[in-house]
Amino acid sequence: MVRMVDVAKEAGVSIKTVSRVLNNEPHVQDAMRQKVRSAVERLGYIPSASARSLRSNRSYSIMLLIHDVRSMFVSTVQFGALQKCQKLGYHLQLSMIGSDQLKDEETLKAWFAENLRGGHPDGLVLVPPMANNPVMERVVKSLGLNTIRVGPNEIPHTARTASVMIDDRQAAHDMTAHLIGLGHRRIGFIRGKEDQDATHRRFDGYASALAGAGIAMDESIVLPGSFDFNSGLEQGDVLLAMKDRPTAVFASNDDMAAGVIMAAHQAGVSVPGELSVAGFDDNEIAERTLPTITTIRQPLEEIGMVAIEALVTAAGASLEELTSHVLPYELVERRSTAAPA
Amino acid sequence: MVRMVDVAKEAGVSIKTVSRVLNNEPHVQDAMRQKVRSAVERLGYIPSASARSLRSNRSYSIMLLIHDVRSMFVSTVQFGALQKCQKLGYHLQLSMIGSDQLKDEETLKAWFAENLRGGHPDGLVLVPPMANNPVMERVVKSLGLNTIRVGPNEIPHTARTASVMIDDRQAAHDMTAHLIGLGHRRIGFIRGKEDQDATHRRFDGYASALAGAGIAMDESIVLPGSFDFNSGLEQGDVLLAMKDRPTAVFASNDDMAAGVIMAAHQAGVSVPGELSVAGFDDNEIAERTLPTITTIRQPLEEIGMVAIEALVTAAGASLEELTSHVLPYELVERRSTAAPA
DNA sequence: ACAGGGCTTGTCATCGTTGTCAGAAATGGT
DNA sequence: ACCATTTCTGACAACGATGACAAGCCCTGT
Structure with a gap:
């Protein structure tokens, strides 16, 4: 040595x-x-990293806090973050936290104490659903952890904190407008998990596009969902069984869109012939269904990179000085959407 | 503090x-x-983790070295590893390495020097394709890194090193025997990446099951692949276009099996009516295709957990004393396989 | 009663780096 | 030419833990 x-x-x-x-x-x-x-x-x-951080109280590592690593969304963000970390000479340290630890501030603080081991990381990246959890927000602030959230930046209950994201509302608006442009007037919507901000913002975009086109919203074709394949499958069945069923469905992520497509297959309903299906995210799965899914491409890898970059650049600066980064999205037109019959 | x-x-x-x-x-x-x-x-x-590791030269962290995080396989292993690490009070530190760094020992050693930052991790988990790379094997040994590989343990060119895995050969044998049991005699096979040991062992299992049933192997229906969806799609097209096409295909992972199923859909060939398709791994995708895929369930999360446990338990013990852990697998029968017409 | 040995506890130096401070050298203003 | 200021450099302590070593205690066997 x-x-x-x-x-x-x-x-x-x-x-x-x-x-x-x-x-x-x-x-x-x-x-x-x-x-x-x-x-x-x-x-x-x-x-030596340990000598450095012992003496200077900096860790040269960034913590990515995840809830369920098996989501493609998080994996991809992680991938981008890891690349950037390595380029900048930082370690990426993974931690996983359960819903139980998020119940109250005491528990969460204890969790952090146990998992930080003395050395604070130089940055913390939060992904959904932690990215807009008020308990998390408060604890992170009180611990003085330099944090960036992957997700929207308009939580009613807190002050401005740093975030990286796309404009979910506008993207959902665009997608809905796209369906309307194809000639659809009766467009179903499948919501995501209610504790995630993206769910609400995507719905807002859907609603505003309908309003903009002078289409009255029909609450009966706005269905709950949980961002996973099975909920798409279930809600797809529900939609398809309706007497006056929509000619298009906008599922608020790709996994659910894939579920709807499978439901249609099983019901013998052709996509996009009899039903157009749109997704959101541009997951891997969007290109592996038949037909492939028209969706909104989120630059997830880049989101991860930007998050790390922001944390490293702002090292030392306080949270409030960190700004929101809004990244561009793209509407990717594939085969699951077409004009109504 | x-x-x-x-x-x-x-x-x-x-x-x-x-x-x-x-x-x-x-x-x-x-x-x-x-x-x-x-x-x-x-x-x-x-x-304080830094003080501890500065003085004692132990890091209380384990490094997971990945090549492409976006593979479901690695994500799931990572998930298990992370859970276990947290339970045992270890940090899981992620690193990513490109193929370029694996070319020769010099380069790889330099990479390690740069990425270890003085403090060796207490353990290193290697996943495919690093898990059976001879350069990696040598460097890891010369650096004295406590390593465990996720993958088979029979590399011709090295001595015994620790590993966690299922018996790929036996599992592939079972699956092939299952197809034979359904009445298939002409069974195609799609190989994985040639630099991964699993590819060869799965093929061996396929071959031995055929031999056991007295079926001569037809090299023309053994096709190359690369473990990804697109290669399954391509090879599916190739198989389906054959004059004397097989009644069943055993793709050596689920992504490729899903590709074959899509190829069949597009060609108007019904699965499993006209073609049975079997996969390997029990990926998420195996339940999201139509029909769902008959496959071999690898306990990937558990593999991750066992890997960490082995490293932590053996902390201090030398590589050779670490043993191979062979975990059980399970043949999951779903809808993509049936008796031939 | 005492030497020898194991068990328990404490003192002090040390790991490799950065922060503090002080001193030397260079610069600038008059 | 001189003092004040800035720029540069180095000596030394400190970060918070563990390792090496020593000392005190309580046994045991004779």
């Missing part, structure tokens, strides 16, 4: 100077900088 | 005694143990 003293000796300077160069501190002459840099290079020196 | 000295003061003992209790070292009287434990409890003391 090569330590800082070794580099200092090699470069003929004091270890403090080496430290300064490595941390890009000012007040070092360029000549010194060069000497140190090349010594580091020659010896293949890598600073 | 509450430190060890605070606990010592509260309990009226020396800090060394506190340390001993926390590390479950012998030679401490039970009365002392109790006093310390309750002081820890009262103060909510959590040891």
